[in-house]
Amino acid sequence: EAQVTQNPRYLITVTGKKLTVTCSQNMNHEYMSWYRQDPGLGLRQIYYSMNVEVTDKGDVPEGYKVSRKEKRNFPLILESPSPNQTSLYFCASSFWTGHGYTFGSGTRLTVV
């Protein structure tokens, strides 16, 4: 089944403890992206990647890192999480043309 897999679905952590949210797709998509969704603000793009080893900042990259060492994986790294990073996170991927845009199931992160 074609899908984008995010893990974990839920995560509660403490301020400053490094964490990684994984994202993997099995559709050979070139484009992958991370978003956060907050009430009243909607979805905002954190980082995106156009292909292996090619990443760039979105609208709200502060406090986040990403890497794209393989085409299928695009992990989101929070080196030192803070409470303002409490949010619902989505990974998504598509072909470069934009077709086949597919979202992961989301990761609800709480930083205390």
Next chain:
Amino acid sequence: KNEVEQSPQNLTAQEGEFITINCSYSVGISALHWLQQHPGGGIVSLFMLSSGKKKHGRLIATINIQEKHSSLHITASHPRDSAVYICAVKAGNQFYFGTGTSLTVIP
């Protein structure tokens, strides 16, 4: 800054009604997406448009590039259409999103 504006924010309809959700954007785009987010949180891409009109079942999406405007229509609405509908535009390599329209269809 709001690159994408949607209206209305909230919409309640009776089952069977024709529904229109509007999206206006202020940036040059290569594509516009309509997304559906169900109460459980999952997001599904309904349409990708770069021009004209697309239809899938009871859903119709149109875009007017000159006016920087898109509409999503739902014909013969059903309670299972209740969800948040989100307009997203691709400008360069980035995506910008509207804040969504929350639709409730009452039986």
